[in-house]
Each structure stands twice: as structure tokens, then as C-alpha cells.
Amino acid sequence: MNSCLYECQVMHARLSPRAHRFVYRLFLFAIDLEELPRLSRRLLGFSHQRPNLYAFRERDFLPVDEPAHPPGSAEMGPAGAAAAASLRGRVAAFAARHGVDLSGGRVVVVALPRVLGYQFNPVTFYFCFDAAGRPAAAIAEVTNTFREVKPYFLPAAPGSPPGEFRLRVPKHFYVSPFSDEEVAFDFCLRVPADRLAIQIDDYAGTTRTLTSSLTGARRELTSARLLWYTVKYPLLSVRVMALIHWQAFRLWLKRVPWYAKAARAAEQRGLFRPHASLTAARTPREIAASPSLPA
Secondary structure (H helix, E strand, O other), X not given: OOOEEXXXXXXXXXXXXXXXXXXXXXXXXEEEHHHHHHHHHHOOOEEEOOOOOEEEOHHHOOOOOOOEEOOOOOOOOOOHHXXXXXXXXXXXXXXXXXXXXXXXOOEEEEEOOEEOOEOOOOEEEEEEEOOOOOEEEEEEEEEOOOOOEEEEEEEOOOOOOOOEEEEEEEOOOOOOOOOOOOOEEEEEEEOOOOEEEEEEEEEEOOEEEEEEEEEEEEEOOOHHHHHHHHHHOOOHHHHHHHHHHHHHHHHHHOOOOOXXXXXXXXXXXXXXXXXXXXXXXXXXXXXXHOOOOOO
């Protein structure tokens, strides 16, 4: 099967205005969406669309068929029943809006499913292949602790090595209270094989202010290994969320300047499942009448 696990190391280093670095280990699923029914049948503790120790629910991912904030600000927006029917359909529709045809191709999702019913992925990665099996595009779906979601589409760039996707784009998303929305994400994603290698940096102008990497080795996806990783990395999704808040507390102790989410609502564009801090102060009529902004 194409689906597997990756045992990974996450490194996060803030370079400005205060130095701050941490490293921790975790494991991630790499799931070929076409193999989900087979995985659900053959793996103990894993289910597709049903509760289990590990449950992959398609509605947890890439909600690009839902209304965006502000209305019209995201390139996708409501996509109709066809795209909403499956995660594979939403990925294909999102890629089509960016001029990439995934008809007959595979989609591999690198993420954590629900763990005992709890799900949180700071970033979910989608690696998309065309009908001939060639890497066609990637998507980095960023989720903040407010459960807001913003997908970034990475096409195959001319001159890049096959299977490598790079993009530098304004963030326009409230990911951390210690990062301004005006900085840019710099993505470098490589199609995972024996190794997983991903890097995401922050840039303020030409200055790199933060660097993050996710690296790991491929492991076979079996019931035995899944049980072992459950013991080795217990309650992983909860642990990821707890570590995010712990590192935020350490940054606060270092007196790193922070930004309130509601203070710069206009800079938060092209996101899905917006938090009440972005919508509560406006009536539905005002929201519907608001002008479109570029994503």
C-alpha cells in the first residue's frame, strides 16, 4: 500500500525578536485517500468515518466548500455538493480552481486523524499526483488554536526539482499571538518517500524571523506498529495542543511582543471556519455586503 507512518522530529526556532527553540518527536499518518476503506478493514484501532482509537473523518479536513472569511476572499468558497461529498473531491476541486487537473490521480494526506475523538493538526499536508503518477501540486492546510483553517496551494514551480513544491506568500492569518499577520510564509515541501522533509519559515521582508522543520523516516502502517506508537506517543493530539500553549507561555515569559487577534481583523483573509472574534461585531447583512479581498 502507499499509506504508511512517519516517525518524525519537529524543530521550531524563533530568530527574532528573541531567540527561542524547541524540538519534539511525534508520528504522523500518510494516507492515500483511495486506500481508506482498506485501512479501516485491516487495521485494529483505525476507522474511516466511525469512532475508534484513531478515526479519520473526512469533514475534519479542508473545509473549502464552506463559506470563507471575508465573503469572497478565498479562491474556493462554496463548491457545491460534488466537492463536499468527499475529501478527495474537495482536494480536486481546490486544485482545479488553481488550474491543476487531478482526474485519475492520487492524493496522499500527511496528518493525524482523531485520537480518541480529539483532533488537531497545526498543519496538514496534501501531496497530489496526476493520472500518470507525477507530482502535480501540494496543499498546506494551516489550522490555528481557534480552529480556523487556511489552505495554501503550492503548484509545481518551473525549475524546481520533481516532487519539490516551494511558495512564499503573505500569511494573512492569525497563527500565533507572537507573529504579525503581515509576515510571509515560505514553504518548501517534498513528496514523502523513505523520508519526510518539510520546512516552513517566516519572513518579515527579506529577514527570516522563524524557521520550522518536520523530518522523519517512513514506517510500515500495521496494527502492531500503531499499537506500539500509541504507547510510545500517548494522547498525541492532546500533547501537541498542550505543547503549543506551553511554548507560548515561555515566549510570554521572555517578553516577546504579542498581538491580539481581534485587533487586526482586516488582515486575516481567506480563511474558513472563522472565530467569533472576526464575525461577532458585524451583522449577517454587513458580512454579506462586505467587499471581496484578495486571498
